[in-house]
Amino acid sequence: MGQLLERAHARATGALRIGITGPPGSGKSTLTDRLLGAYRRDGRRVAVVATDPSSPYSGGSLLGDRVRMGSHAGDPGVFIRSMSTRGRLGGLNASAEMVAVLLDAEGYRPIIFETVGVGQSEVEVIDRTDTVVVVVAPGFGDDIQAEKAGLMEVGDVFVVNKADNPGATRAARTLENMVSMGPSHGWRPPVLLTVAKTGEGVDEVVDAIRLHNESMAESGALRSRRRARAEAEISRMIERLAAQVTEPAVARYSEAVMAGATDPWSAAEEIFNSFRTGGHRPRGQ
């Protein structure tokens, strides 16, 4: 896979990556479907990678490929796959960064990552995208404070979807208030209203994404974000290599921990030091 990625990285041109996140039931998939349609009208190839909340044990994707995105099912210019949060795409153990680079090299732009935005996953979304769209439904203001704060921090564009339902204006006002209290880094996240089901307001979301991207490019924030992404991916890969090499020693030492002969932290230091001085060899070398 190394050479494939190397070649893909050389061919990739920095396609825009959009993150779509928000609480369950906010209509993220429908909005994503609409955005797909809007970008397709420009004749571009577009990719959607949906990160489903997957089983921590099977590593499998519970929902499978997004059957809900039926309107683009037969379109060869659209790539739609779901990816488990454990980093598996269609049986392939790939990181979101790898997937994005491969899609970029194939000419897909934008690349949309859709994720259920609760807990850790928002962090993952922002780490892999340039522009994060937070989608909420009316009634958002009633959620617990902490969840709201997490979403507020990652959003570059806010969307109150299902705006034909009661409470939409109130949710938008809550968001506006929170945005105005947040830190200002040159870009003030807009709060938009959509009815994804009918397509209402979707063009405004497309415009806001474009404007955010232009603003990021101008201020240098885009470069910083992408550099941080490169750093994170290198570190992640080093971790994986280290885990592979130290695996047998970790198993051995965990038995010693169970026997009370050592503790996990002393064990880690011993393994680490012996590994650095060439005491452990990767299996197969």
Place this chain on the structure above:
Amino acid sequence: MGQLLERAHARATGALRIGITGPPGSGKSTLTDRLLGAYRRDGRRVAVVATDPSSPYSGGSLLGDRVRMGSHAGDPGVFIRSMSTRGRLGGLNASAEMVAVLLDAEGYRPIIFETVGVGQSEVEVIDRTDTVVVVVAPGFGDDIQAEKAGLMEVGDVFVVNKADNPGATRAARTLENMVSMGPSHGWRPPVLLTVAKTGEGVDEVVDAIRLHNESMAESGALRSRRRARAEAEISRMIERLAAQVTEPAVARYSEAVMAGATDPWSAAEEIFNSFRTGGHRPRGQ
């Protein structure tokens, strides 16, 4: 900190660790408060470590120490702290495993970890505890499928709290059905009804936790779970040491990636190999 942990690990006696998880609004904190009371009646010192959904950026805890657990605020036999999901406890950069070992050495038992159970956090709960109690509110059956499945997989004991509200019986029936479809490993997770606000049903939860622990000890599952925990902690610590040592090189290489001179995966391999042959030295050595 190394010696402190080493000594604590030697003194720790394998105190029972209980995980309390479930969707926001299910009344986890109130139930935890009740469990605290029940264990305190036995004269034991009890600890609660609450993992709050914290800002991914500040690393800080939004809710602060649990003011809601007011009924035990002045009790010296009770230790209550909140810990951010990024692994910080009161400004200390400690892992849950470290915290549990330190509390264990101080004679706290059980040690209760309370977490908002959505996404990754269930996985973290199960990784650090012996018995996981999943708490839901009536109406649980209406949640999205994926979230339910995630909770079902981690639960050793299920509790429908707020059972004086409509829908409790239906939620319990849904859970019973899901439990019966799940894998059987010798322990069939019970589904209990509680009204934590009044204390109703709390003794049954205490009993179920004890029974699960006995069953785990008998079958050898407790040992396996704890061994896996030791392995995970060793690996986590090795990762941290590796990250520390390779940090300057990662920063350097990420610039090269931005300049198009390499890709993240080739960079990781180069850093890793040079690190293994002694090309990189930890700072300060």
